[in-house]
Amino acid sequence: MATVITDRSSDGSSPFDKDDTGLNRHVFIACMIAALAGLLFGLDIGVISGALPFIAKEFGLATHTQEWVVSSMMFGAAVGAVGSGPLSRKFGRKYSLIVASILFSVGSLGCAIAGNPEILIVFRVLLGLAVGVASFTAPLYLSEIAPQRLRGSLISMYQLMITIGIVVAFLSDTAFSYEGQWRWMLGVITIPALILFIGVLMLPRSPRWLALQGRHVEAKQVLALLRGCDVSAKKELEAIRESLKIKQSGWSLFKSNSNCRRAVYLGIVLQVMQQFTGMNVVMYYAPKIFKIAGFASTEQQMWGTVIVGLVNVFATFIAIGLVDKWGRKPVLKLGFLVMAAGMAILGTLLHMGVTTPVEQYFAAFVLLIFIVGFAMSAGPLIWVLCSEIQPLKARDFGITVSTATNWIANMIVGATFLTFLQVLGNAQTFWLYAALNLVFIFVTMALIPETKGVSLEKIEQNLMKGVPLSKLGRK
Template identity: 35%
Template sequence: MSREKYLTLNKASGPNSSAKAEPFVRVIALIATLGGLLFGYDTGVISGALLFMGGELHLTPFTTGLVTSSLLFGAAFGALLSGHCAAAIGRRRIILVLAIIFAIGALGTSLAPDVEWMIIFRVILGVAVGGASATVPVYIAEIAPANKRGQFVTLQELMIVSGQMLAFMSNAGFNAAWGGDTTWRWMLAVATVPAVLLWFGMLFMPDTPRWYAMKGRLAEARKVLERTRAKQDVEWELTEIEETLSEEQEKQKPRLRELRKPWLFRLFWIGMGIAMIQQLTGVNTIMYYAPTMLKSVGMDDSAALFATIANGVISVLMTFVGIWLLGKIGRRTMTMIGQFGCTACLVFIGTVSYLMPESINGQPDILRSYMVLLGMLLFLSFQQGALSPVTWLLLSEIFPTRLRGIFMGGAVFALWISNFLIALMFPVLLASVGLAGTFFIFAGIGILGAIFVVTCVPETRDRSLEQIEHYLHEWLSPNEAEQATLSQPVKRTS
């Protein structure tokens, strides 16, 4: 009997099933994605804090970029380390450790006496941000049923943008309530609260059935499946996990040297490309420097902080749209929509900044300010409504089960290094080539990213994680007589 027919007859929660997710899966996802909330808050809060910490910490354009990007440098190595540890100690334990690091980093940055200590604690905080970005999507993807995996994994993106929106609102709120140059310390300290909640919540969560199975702990894998799947679904999914793992070189310890296999090497580079194009659009220059950019085109501090809240609100609303779209269209199509749309918006911002006058009769051109803000909002609509949600989902899906932690860590390392370089150089570019020149550079990079999307991004919708692995092996292996195409459905028989 084919697996598809088996799933239909038993109403199993396979890729094409309409079965509802068990309530415990929702609880797990809610707790785990507090890591995404922290990710969003800690990366977004700096946008407002920079307006107030400059005097006390004596920031220059270069040290401003260094304070902002130091978190991203730490995030790159946090992603890499968590990826290597994921197979050894499990996804759950990593998240517990990351919660502690989140709290230490948040308190350290809020108490930093000078720019050197600020950078040190931002790097520490970045380790937690990067670790969460690599671990939480994998944890949710492996614990969610196949037919709901897209929606649950993109909850991480929803929590990230929600955290950024809370950061923007917190920044504006602290400024309105107290003002002054010390409010930035309270802005940074608030992040300790969700860190404590994340640590406490994860104490009661299980690890994933795929990790338990990889360690030979099949009884525990079955127990988790029984709590997260309908009764009739447990046996077939456990069997599928076992079959896939048994095919992978007798469960040898995962090593990067397996990249010597051509198909794995190609897959790893595709994963890194998917991770990098999302950052190379320049999205986080908008999330980190929006108030700075809006001040440069004529807004005052309060107006710039308030306008930045609109960025957060649009990001959250469009992430809901992205979650809805993931249930309607393919991953590959959604990636193309996001990449093409973001690139067009970068051209729009650059053109507005270049053509419209900076001032009229000696006063800043307010229309120019709001046109730049409009460009930002349109950009975030494509970024958060399409590109960002599908990026994290693809990264959690495309790597083989046994190597998923290591490969995810490497891909997210590339993501954060790209983010680091952009955040470091943006203040320097803004000072040297101006807003128009900076966004035209990002637009040029976006065109290259669009070519990559069209030629390299696979379609993974309506497949289980194990089916995706077999499909990509066939597609990327040069020794296959008949290679799969990007749009062909995979049909496996039991």
């Protein structure tokens, strides 16, 4: 049973009673610990970029083996994402995060001491399981403990922590690259993983999960702790109990209702679009791309990778500023256009030959423009749309399917890029991604709804009426 910690003065009043919707210290600490899972998520995405060249050299890896070292984590993440729903429902959000932190710790340490590529791939799959569980559970936990007024910003903080984790991984890789210490690159992630494990032990249970288990007294105690006000806790618990009357029946609804299937399929399409922009090719193989662009030294390649990560972080704020002003579709179309132009120009430069320093830096600049295009559009907005289009009774099922699709498509991208370079050539590979981004503009125009300012209930109502997908945001 949760222990209620109070912050009351000598007259019995609480500093939180005046504003029970605010961010008190209990909520803040809980959110920071949960968001640490996002940092680990980003660290494990970014770390392989700098480590791979040294791993390939030490073990003498062929192209396909390098691709499996990269993509094995995405395979594990897909499995973890599918299994995290049942795990989270049965054991709770807190214990799911504990499982993720243990997997992060064991996986990171195992990668660092791996004596051959096969063992390395096994532990990369283990890390993927951790990423899959964390990517499902941490945002869910945050949404269930955050005050309603701050829910969007706190979940956005989790997304921001992922991009920060990628940058930190790139910086760490750069620091260890001077002596080629790839084992330290992979193993140092054990430290934040252990911090996450210790921190999660101190977290309260999710009040929504407690209510789902019929443990209403404990749920009210946790809410009183998080809100600092018994009256507010009672009201919120009543709202939770009312919402739980809507039972999740995703699989049966998917089988019986064609409109539900449309939403799930659209979520799949959205995630495939996000991954086949080519963004994660840049994340996983940035040093390789900078080498292709003419930056010969390891130092240049690694610092170029750091700049990629920083641009990814700062460009995410463009999406935050535009999504509720311009809407989803305009920002997506602009982002796909920018990414198509970036990949097309980069491919053309590589086709003509990058020889002078001016050409090299222009190629790097074009790559960064591509990063901006992704971070301001498809990066965050695909996740927003996937959460908005699913009917309420099938929301858990639909989001689980779209999350698993994301990781499967991610794995395909990671497992094919080096092969494409060998078979198609450098320029043709980037032209291929440019063409895909152009196709995605037309897919956005034909299928993607504009959901700005439209309630989830209205979107669901339109979906179940059979309104065309592109018109689901119709008011």
